[in-house]
Amino acid sequence: AAARSLTTCIFCKIIKGEIPSFKLIETVHSYAFLDIGPVSKGHALVIPKDHTVKMHELPDEYLADALPIAKKIALAQGLENYNILQNNGRIAHQQVDHVHFHVVPKPNATEGLV
Numbered sequence: 037a038a039a040r041s042l043t044t045c046i047f048c049k050i051i052k053g054e055i056p057s058f059k060l061i062e063t064v065h066s067y068a069f070l071d072i073g074p075v076s077k078g079h080a081l082v083i084p085k086d087h088t089v090k091m092h093e094l095p096d097e098y099l100a101d102a103l104p105i106a107k108k109i110a111l112a113q114g115l116e117n118y119n120i121l122q123n124n125g126r127i128a129h130q131q132v133d134h135v136h137f138h139v140v141p142k143p144n145a146t147e148g149l150v
């Protein structure tokens with residue numbers, strides 16, 4: 037199926053290059069970039085190149101492509117401690133209505149914050 041895109045969606049704009057981003061990895065199905073408001077240094081987002089609001093609506097080929105990219109980011113950053121987060125719906129803290137996986141490094145005290 038052809039990838040869906042929404043002109044008013046900020047993440048669709050990032051995929052199209054209409055909003056600048058710090059790209060980490062790109063595949064046919066996914067785009068990974070640094071979060072603009074990092075919780076910690078290296079905080080990344082992995083998004084499908086298909087405008088889907090919630091994970092249960094996302095076609096499997098996009099879903100299957102996303103986690104290996106999160107894995108590559110964790111490996112490339114040499115992360116030992118990190119969280120993978122994926123929010124669906126306002127009550128669950130989803131702010132951007134385009135599926136995304138957070139890769140959030142957990143630095144130890146001596147590594148400091150951002």
Ligand code: 5GP
Pocket residue numbers: 046055057058069070071072073074122123129130131132133
């Ligand atoms: P949510 O709360 O929806 O799970 O997370 C949305 C994330 O998208 C937030 O961490 C926020 O900092 C990030 N974000 C929102 N707008 C932009 C943007 O224009 N560029 C980038 N790189 N990240 C964004």
Ligand code: ZN
Pocket residue numbers: 041042045046047048049086087088133134
């Ligand atoms: Zn979108």
